[in-house]
Amino acid sequence: MEQKKKILLVEDDAALSGVYKSRLLMEGFDTREVNNGEQALSAALEYKPDLILLDAMMPKISGFDVLDILRNTPETKNIRIIMLTALSQPKDKERAEALGVNDYLVKSQVVIGDVVERVKYHLGMVTPDEGQQQNAS
Numbered sequence: 001m002e003q004k005k006k007i008l009l010v011e012d013d014a015a016l017s018g019v020y021k022s023r024l025l026m027e028g029f030d031t032r033e034v035n036n037g038e039q040a041l042s043a044a045l046e047y048k049p050d051l052i053l054l055d056a057m058m059p060k061i062s063g064f065d066v067l068d069i070l071r072n073t074p075e076t077k078n079i080r081i082i083m084l085t086a087l088s089q090p091k092d093k094e095r096a097e098a099l100g101v102n103d104y105l106v107k108s109q110v111v112i113g114d115v116v117e118r119v120k121y122h123l124g125m126v127t128p129d130e131g132q133q134q135n136a137s
Contacts, residue, residue, distance in 0.1 A: 004030040005123050008049035010040040010066065011084070012058045016107075020053065023112050024119070037061025041069060044076045050123055053115070054101075056085035056092065064095060071100040080122045084115060 007024050011017040012035045024031040034043050036059045044052065052070070056063035063083060070076040082103040083096050093104045103118050120126045 004028060005051070005125070006030045006032070006047060006049040007119065008040065008043055008047055008052045009033040010035070010037070010052060010058070010063070011055045012036060013055075020112065020115070023116060027116055027120075029119075035059075037063065037066045040066050044070055044079060045073075048075075049079060051080040051082065051119055053119070054081055054083050056083055056087050056096075064099060067096065067099045067101055082115075082118055082122065084110075 007029045009017060009020055009024070009031060011020065011033065014035070017033050017035065021031050021033050032043060032047050032049070034040050038060050040052070040054065041061070043049075054063045054066060058066075061069075063085065067081060067083070070079060070081065080102045081100075082105060083101050084105050084107060085092070086107050088106045088108065096104050102122055105115060105118060117126065
């Protein structure tokens with residue numbers, strides 16, 4: 001049987017985190033949630049997720065710093081990372097891209113289904129074409 005893909009959900013808003021976690025579990029992902037940057041870094045090493053959904057604004061260490069550290073750590077540099085953030089400024093997106101993020105989603109502009117589609121896309125579970133069609137409906 002195929003190993004479940006592992007998602008690390010890094011989100012300090014407990015309500016939002018809960019919604020995302022239950023949806024990802026429903027979609028068949030092995031999901032772990034943490035709520036600050038420090039936990040995100042230790043979980044990335046210990047849990048070895050296939051993909052990290054990363055909030056930008058968090059206590060202790062920001063999502064940008066987490067992204068930077070993960071990309072500069074040999075064990076975590078190839079983990080796919082999607083930033084899911086309230087920051088909609090182009091400069092924030094550019095900063096994330098410069099740090100090596102795989103995708104940048106603004107919370108106010110996506111619904112959870114979109115996020116799940118992007119997760120599946122980055123994990124190679126849907127073709128880009130499939131992703132496009134579902135967005136059209």
